[in-house]
Amino acid sequence: MSRSRSPEELVKERMERIEKAIDLKEPDRVPLFIFTCGDVLRKYAKGYELYFNYDKTCEASIRFASEFPVDSLGVVTAAEGFVFSLAFADYPDIAPSIRFWSGPMHDALLDRYTRWPGRELPEDSILQFIGGQFMNVEEYGRLSDDPISFINEVILPRSCLNLEKPGSAKANASLIRLGVEASRFLKFLGDLAVGLAKVGIPSLPLTFAYAPLDFIGDFLRYPTGALLDVRRYPDRVKQACEALVNPIIKIGLSLKPAGAKYAFIPLHLNEYLSPKLYSEFYWPTLRKIIEMLYDQGIKSLVFFEGWHDIHLETILDLPRGWGVAYFEKTDVRKAKKILEGHTCIMGGIPPSMLLQETPDKIKEYVRSLLEEMKPGGGFILAPGVADIPKETPSENIKALIEAVEEYGRY
């Protein structure tokens, strides 16, 4: 059994398991993937440390991985920062390093998108991405004409206190500080991957993309603002979404030379939209991005947040084997009925169950879930909300790992 394998062998075995599932094949067993935004890591480190101290985060992640050997662990103890990547989309050496926004990056620019423990918040709280409305409706034209310039020249000075006066000594110094932080963050990501590999856990080689309408909602107009714009100014919104496609693809491709194979795309407004609005304002440009990245050898790992049930069929528009559909609340069994043989499905574990149930109940749940999801391959088991609550009893996480070992074999 796995106890006798070296970490290198384990990394290889687990990676193959995941890759086979993504390629719609049956691996040796169903892989178990855990993403965390840091909540479960607070078992090992204070929230504050997770955001500001990369070494502590690294250490906490490795401790979690040693105690709970899953097939892969994704760690994101940072805020959404895609707007900063977009500002630097023409510079592939910079864009991906600021895609996730860490506490020290916030210190450098003093952005208004995020609030941090020990800064705007009490030390023991968790970080807050609050977003905001930094663009008015009259500015859709400028955004559409040249998104990168618009973000640099208009949005960043509005959204970051330290960039208020572009070209000032303060602004320039802040950008240099950001650069220093970005390289420290990259080093952290490297250290983390190496550290996890030492305990036998592989990290997926990720790059990043975004749905254009989400970009408008999260960074420019606020989510509700974007939704109202869709009603009141449909043409402006559509044009802007189109204009964002190319810069986003540039970011997606930026890590390809470094070996990235999967573009992580978390979706936000998908659940809000009727099929009609979705197919008019959201899906066409997102689909284009996924397809263009796929043509360049990058598969996508799309996190379909909330309920995606009514839009499931649209996934069939994509080429078979395009990537991974990670579901949050959508029932993976239902998704399988529609997507089997076409799309690798990920998800299946409600976090509140992990928090509340007994180990036996959890095992029984996994057994019955896998009975349906296992046949034919193409399934990755994962908690459905990109985290596990800190209060989750360790026995329950262990039960999950044992259950997939017991019932997940092909």
Next chain:
Amino acid sequence: MPSLDELIDAFIELDEERVLSLVEKLVVEVPPPDILEACRKATVVIGERFEKGEYFLSELVYAGEIFRRIMDIVLPRLREEVKPVATIVLGTVEGDIHDIGKNIFKAFAEAAGFKVIDLGVDTSPERFVEAVRNYNPEIVGMSGLLTIAIESMRRVVEALKQAGLRDRVKIIIGGGRVDEYARRYTGADEWADNAMVGVRKCKQMLGLEG
């Protein structure tokens, strides 16, 4: 003079411009409470369409916005306060800043005749306790979208117990991450991950409607 039925239809169809121009005309002659009653009727139908899967969240957000704009016109003309069905103290719990769902619930609860005291986001247990003391509501509503929000909700229930206020109020939790597990864990009386169901449960808890 347009009729209230026209207003109800326009609101149900989410025809923002028409709704506003109708309200501007109606408000001159029709008593504000009648306009609010028309809004209530419209939101009930909007809620039904949502539950039937004909309307989606974007329609609810839009309906909430239209309702807000109607209130902006009507409220200043409301001479005496309409007696509310009951009072709800509502807030997004500590550590969580998601409030789109909370605001939708608020709009629908108000349209249904509840008075809503909105504590905003990232609301500490102490602030809930204080608000219950000050406003003496029948219901405490908590919203939360983060998994950690469940823990914050539990702490609010705990704090209300400590303050000896738990038995004076009914507690309902809402937001995308709540379910029966969460209800049991937090010690709330009810849960809803749907604004319409939430409003219905609020009424049921008070024995107002079957």
